[in-house]
Amino acid sequence: MTEPLYLEDIQVGRTFVSAKHELDAEQIKRFASEFDPQFFHTDEEAAKDSFFKGLAASGWHVAAVTMRLVVDMIPAGGGMIGASVEITWPQPTRPGDVLQVFSEVTEVRPSRSKPDRGIVTLRSETRNQKGEVLQVLTTKQLMFRRPA
């Protein structure tokens, strides 16, 4: 376990780079079977005749894997608690894509009423091994100050 990070460790412009996670067809189909059972996420053959022209991961799967990579990358003391998020998926995520998250802090707003915390805005690109941007995620999340 790495040292926890607190609000005072987070400055606008600070960047983070995550570990990598390879998504294969089995993971894509397993997640989609439970949470997004549309044919282009669950069936390679049928997917060929879809909008995606082949198997593609559910966007929610990309978001979930991104969260895992972010949690490991920013071990926030007291936890990182999402208040709101915006997501776009510029292009499909394919079996064999190796996901990696590149994040930048775009705003840090200490709470006026609760001095032990603040809201951090983080812009995170999830890219594959070719550098293609698969997802852009902007999150506003609660982080805590280092306990006295």
Next chain:
Amino acid sequence: MTEPLYLEDIQVGRTFVSAKHELDAEQIKRFASEFDPQFFHTDEEAAKDSFFKGLAASGWHVAAVTMRLVVDMIPAGGGMIGASVEITWPQPTRPGDVLQVFSEVTEVRPSRSKPDRGIVTLRSETRNQKGEVLQVLTTKQLMFRRPA
């Protein structure tokens, strides 16, 4: 399998109500172990001393279950393909919460360049059995017209 829905079936103001899904502690911990391993999502005891004062589901889990309920509720012909989403989580989701999605179409914008499709904006509240709003999700998604 119900009849597929197409763009022409979707009008501004049309509402949808999903089936229900009960989230228990086992599901919450299983999802979080894989995708959001923060202690307030994985450990009942430790969670008591957290922001959430008890075990809470990952927001990404709530989003994923919501997607499952929406896919079953709106069986879009050719699929429902997310372009962008916004999410807020007004309050935590607890073990035993029974999730149900209430959606309303807020905009339908036929594509000018591609006559076979359009973008539908859907505002979806995920509520529990007490009527508390756990998540508000606004999605812009591609839907197709009924094939000729």
